[in-house]
Amino acid sequence: MLELHAVSKTFNANTPNEVRSLRGVDLNLEAGSWVVIIGTNGSGKSTLLNAVAGTFLVDEGSIRLAGRVVTTWPEHARAQLIGRVFQNPFSGTSPSLSIEENLSLAARRGRSRGLGWGLKASLIGRMRDEVSRLNMGLEDRLANAIGSLSGGQRQALTLLMATWLRPELLLLDEHTAALDPKSADLVIALTEQVIARDKLTALMVTHSMQQAASLGDRLIMMHRGQIIHDFQGAEKRRLRADDLLARFEEVRRAEQLDESAALMLAERYV
Amino acid sequence: MSLLIGTFTIGLILSLLALGVFISFRIFAFPDITADGSITLGASVAAILLVHNVSPPLASLAGFLAGMFAGACTGLLHTRFKINSLLSGILVMTALYSVNLHVMGKSNIPLLSVTTLVTQSERIGVSLMRSATTLDLAGWEVSVRDASVLAAIALAVAVTGVLLYWFFRTDLGMAMRATGDNVQMVRALGVNDANMIVFGLAISNGLVALAGALLAQYQGFADVGMGIGMVVWGLASVIIGEALVASNRVGMTIVGALMGSVLFRLLVAVALRWGLNPNDLKLITAAFVFCALIVPQFLHKGKVQAAHA
Numbered sequence: 001m002l003e004l005h006a007v008s009k010t011f012n013a014n015t016p017n018e019v020r021s022l023r024g025v026d027l028n029l030e031a032g033s034w035v036v037i038i039g040t041n042g043s044g045k046s047t048l049l050n051a052v053a054g055t056f057l058v059d060e061g062s063i064r065l066a067g068r069v070v071t072t073w074p075e076h077a078r079a080q081l082i083g084r085v086f087q088n089p090f091s092g093t094s095p096s097l098s099i100e101e102n103l104s105l106a107a108r109r110g111r112s113r114g115l116g117w118g119l120k121a122s123l124i125g126r127m128r129d130e131v132s133r134l135n136m137g138l139e140d141r142l143a144n145a146i147g148s149l150s151g152g153q154r155q156a157l158t159l160l161m162a163t164w165l166r167p168e169l170l171l172l173d174e175h176t177a178a179l180d181p182k183s184a185d186l187v188i189a190l191t192e193q194v195i196a197r198d199k200l201t202a203l204m205v206t207h208s209m210q211q212a213a214s215l216g217d218r219l220i221m222m223h224r225g226q227i228i229h230d231f232q233g234a235e236k237r238r239l240r241a242d243d244l245l246a247r248f249e250e251v252r253r254a255e256q257l258d259e260s261a262a263l264m265l266a267e268r269y270v
Numbered sequence: 271m272s273l274l275i276g277t278f279t280i281g282l283i284l285s286l287l288a289l290g291v292f293i294s295f296r297i298f299a300f301p302d303i304t305a306d307g308s309i310t311l312g313a314s315v316a317a318i319l320l321v322h323n324v325s326p327p328l329a330s331l332a333g334f335l336a337g338m339f340a341g342a343c344t345g346l347l348h349t350r351f352k353i354n355s356l357l358s359g360i361l362v363m364t365a366l367y368s369v370n371l372h373v374m375g376k377s378n379i380p381l382l383s384v385t386t387l388v389t390q391s392e393r394i395g396v397s398l399m400r401s402a403t404t405l406d407l408a409g410w411e412v413s414v415r416d417a418s419v420l421a422a423i424a425l426a427v428a429v430t431g432v433l434l435y436w437f438f439r440t441d442l443g444m445a446m447r448a449t450g451d452n453v454q455m456v457r458a459l460g461v462n463d464a465n466m467i468v469f470g471l472a473i474s475n476g477l478v479a480l481a482g483a484l485l486a487q488y489q490g491f492a493d494v495g496m497g498i499g500m501v502v503w504g505l506a507s508v509i510i511g512e513a514l515v516a517s518n519r520v521g522m523t524i525v526g527a528l529m530g531s532v533l534f535r536l537l538v539a540v541a542l543r544w545g546l547n548p549n550d551l552k553l554i555t556a557a558f559v560f561c562a563l564i565v566p567q568f569l570h571k572g573k574v575q576a577a578h579a
Contacts, residue, residue: 079458
């Protein structure tokens with residue numbers, strides 16, 4: 001479904017601020033799999049998602065999605081294959097448009113937009129059904145501006161918008177990190193529902209070890225722009241949050257060792 | 271009375287300018303100075319065609335299309351060549367000054383002896399009124415000619431407003447509104463935001479140029495300097511309109527821009543009648559917009575201070 005081959009990206013190349021965010025990442029996603037990505041700060045997990053989404057073009061490597069090479073496609077062209085939910089609840093919706101207008105924009109994701117009336121009666125009927133399933137009482141407020149909604153409500157709507165037309169790939173970028181615990185649980189439950197119902201292929205970044213352990217069928221751990229662990233099948237099912245924390249501790253120790261070793265070498269030989 | 275009708279007529283003509291400024295400044299948050307040049311472009315294209323006996327509706331349409339082209343240029347400078355939005359508008363506006371001189375061949379074209387939309391609507395009005403020259407409007411004696419021009423302009427503006435409202439509710443129009451609101455989202459939904467900006471500025475400047483074409487026909491001349499300060503004028507109208515309707519629904523904001531334009535023109539007419547020096551008009555307009563922009567800040571500050579007191 002999604003194939004990344006030797007994908008690299010360096011920001012601010014050849015300047016003091018050079019950041020090698022992705023260093024030759026290889027990743028192969030089966031159709032219907034739900035891959036969770038964890039990693040330290042600055043490990044490149046969000047960058048990986050953005051590389052797939054086309055927020056920027058990668059320096060090296062290739063990206064294949066649903067049988068097509070999308071390496072050089074601009075972001076808006078890839079949108080016909082990809083549904084996205086962002087970390088910031090403000091990023092996924094247009095605040096001054098109404099709920100129904102936002103949904104009708106999503107109903108044409110990746111399709112041509114002409115002078116057809118945007119809010120057809122049949123579409124509004126489906127909106128009412130789908131929005132009432134969120135159990136937020138928004139189905140009677142479809143004409144209200146999104147700007148008046150809470151973060152949790154916006155994230156739930158963004159998820160609905162991203163999956164309104166079945167995407168080949170669903171990208172979730174820490175989509176509950178900015179929510180209160182209750183809203184986060186709700187959005188996670190909705191995410192599980194929609195992924196199971198539509199048999200979606202999903203790539204999800206998270207900071208929550210508990211989410212990482214309990215969700216998805218495969219887990220990838222990233223560090224310094226590389227994939228350092230890849231747990232699949234039975235191994236992934238056995239993983240607990242504590243195991244993951246232990247892996248992070250390992251990474252941290254290895255890091256310290258590198259630094260102190262470098263210091264020692266410098267003291268002795270330089 | 272004819273002064274009042276004239277004020278309304280010009281207010282309505284300039285409401286098309288206000289709608290154009292509304293699209294660029296409010297929908298796209300794009301400070302588009304092109305309008306200063308495109309209003310003159312619309313006037314000069316329409317004027318030169320009218321002098322060559324092209325039918326007035328066609329000449330006005332040509333003015334509209336010329337404005338669209340100018341707006342698209344600004345949009346392309348900004349989106350394709352990554353030039354700052356303000357600078358893109360300044361470049362095109364400056365270039366348009368020469369273009370306008372070339373279009374007209376001189377700095378001023380009088381339209382007093384040619385058939386225009388204004389003379390046409392006067393003729394229709396007079397024939398409808400069976401050649402009466404005045405008409406009784408709620409106790410006021412009104413010249414049939416003036417009234418029919420006002421009616422024609424009001425009709426044209428109403429049709430434009432309805433079309434614009436309809437457009438902003440279509441798939442394309444909604445994508446455009448969302449582009450000014452949240453670029454990240456529209457890209458994620460497969461909208462080419464660069465194309466939206468180019469097309470949106472084209473529509474904006476098309477409307478501004480149409481205002482210029484109608485204004486030239488109403489005042490009886492096109493002049494190369496007529497566009498100076500028009501962006502600020504349009505912005506003043508938009509700000510007044512927003513205060514009048516206090517709503518961000520697209521239909522209401524369109525109505526607001528129309529009302530704001532008429533009201534602002536009315537205020538200016540009253541001020542001039544009270545002896546305001548016409549030379550001070552642009553200064554007063556700029557000062558007005560300045561005040562309208564900072565007053566909300568002061569109100570907010572006052573509230574915060576009151577809350578802390």
